[in-house]
Amino acid sequence: MARGLVKRFDETLAVDGVDITARRGSITGILGPNGAGKTTTLRMLLGIIDPDEGNRSVLGHADPKDVARLIGYLPEERGLYPAMKAIEAIAFMGALRGLPLAEGRRRGRELLEQYGLEHAAERQIRKLSKGMAQIVQLLGTLVHEPQLVVFDEPFSGLDAINQGKLEVLIRSLADRGVTVIFSTHVIAHAERLCESIAIIAGGKVPFAGRVDEARDRIPAQVRLETSDSDGPWRAALPEATRRVGQFWYFPLPETGIEPLLRALIDGEAGIQSLSIERAGLHDAFVAIAGEAAAADMVTTPEREDA
Ligand SMILES: Nc1ncnc2c1ncn2[C@@H]1O[C@H](COP(=O)(O)OP(=O)(O)O)[C@@H](O)[C@H]1O
Numbered sequence: 001m002a003r004g005l006v007k008r009f010d011e012t013l014a015v016d017g018v019d020i021t022a023r024r025g026s027i028t029g030i031l032g033p034n035g036a037g038k039t040t041t042l043r044m045l046l047g048i049i050d051p052d053e054g055n056r057s058v059l060g061h062a063d064p065k066d067v068a069r070l071i072g073y074l075p076e077e078r079g080l081y082p083a084m085k086a087i088e089a090i091a092f093m094g095a096l097r098g099l100p101l102a103e104g105r106r107r108g109r110e111l112l113e114q115y116g117l118e119h120a121a122e123r124q125i126r127k128l129s130k131g132m133a134q135i136v137q138l139l140g141t142l143v144h145e146p147q148l149v150v151f152d153e154p155f156s157g158l159d160a161i162n163q164g165k166l167e168v169l170i171r172s173l174a175d176r177g178v179t180v181i182f183s184t185h186v187i188a189h190a191e192r193l194c195e196s197i198a199i200i201a202g203g204k205v206p207f208a209g210r211v212d213e214a215r216d217r218i219p220a221q222v223r224l225e226t227s228d229s230d231g232p233w234r235a236a237l238p239e240a241t242r243r244v245g246q247f248w249y250f251p252l253p254e255t256g257i258e259p260l261l262r263a264l265i266d267g268e269a270g271i272q273s274l275s276i277e278r279a280g281l282h283d284a285f286v287a288i289a290g291e292a293a294a295a296d297m298v299t300t301p302e303r304e305d306a
């Protein structure tokens, strides 16, 4: 979808060779701290700005503007006309993407209803909470039934309930075959929603691929509980093993768990419990992008004022 995108602003190299691929009907997250280059990358994908180098292909077109009517976009800077009613704002956004106003109002009502916001349809934007206005704007990006939606930090500014509802909405879009790309600095949203992610830090993408593959960059952790605290079987535990109470913690050996289990059983270690836990996306992010980039990220969704 994008190959080797580069963008400079005067002295700043905002994006330095970014590749992004999003399968149709999948959810892709652009994950990175503030200033990483997420917004600049999304703007290039959408054709709002042109890259200095690299090329794009959006829904099969080299110039994203050719397919503008098939794209929905929620920019990071939100804004609707404060005096407009919610339903008119949605219909207006649809009209900008080629949808007749009357049809936009009809679908807008459906969308508001699906989201549980039918009571807001006739209210002016200025009378809605910031979070509600943001949802109205987001529904406005969907009213013309785009094939690709691009949301820049869609979760920020929403309270926990609306963050949850937005996750459900994003999943339902993908279930209907819509390709979703969103940026976030909150790892949990990407971990729960995305099939693929691009980790972006300092304008570069140190990882792009499946969330699974990112997590597999770090070996799974084993927690073993034994009734015996010592014995020759201990030689079978990896060097990096830590002992906490009756538990042993160590990274899953590359040979897998079975040879180790055999040694423990033969050595009569007295296995009480054993669990293998895969790394979460946060730890993978730290390993891939480094501590400095991770320090600016949020692991679990923040509670933001709606
Ligand atoms: N229009 C612009 N003019 C100059 N610098 C910009 C502009 N847009 C972004 N930048 C710079 O490019 C870098 C990446 O910004 P951005 O893409 O907004 O990051 P993110 O969305 O990940 O926070 C930052 O250093 C930012 O200051």
Ligand SMILES: [Mg+2]
Binding pocket: 038, 039, 040, 076, 152
């Ligand atoms: Mg941004």
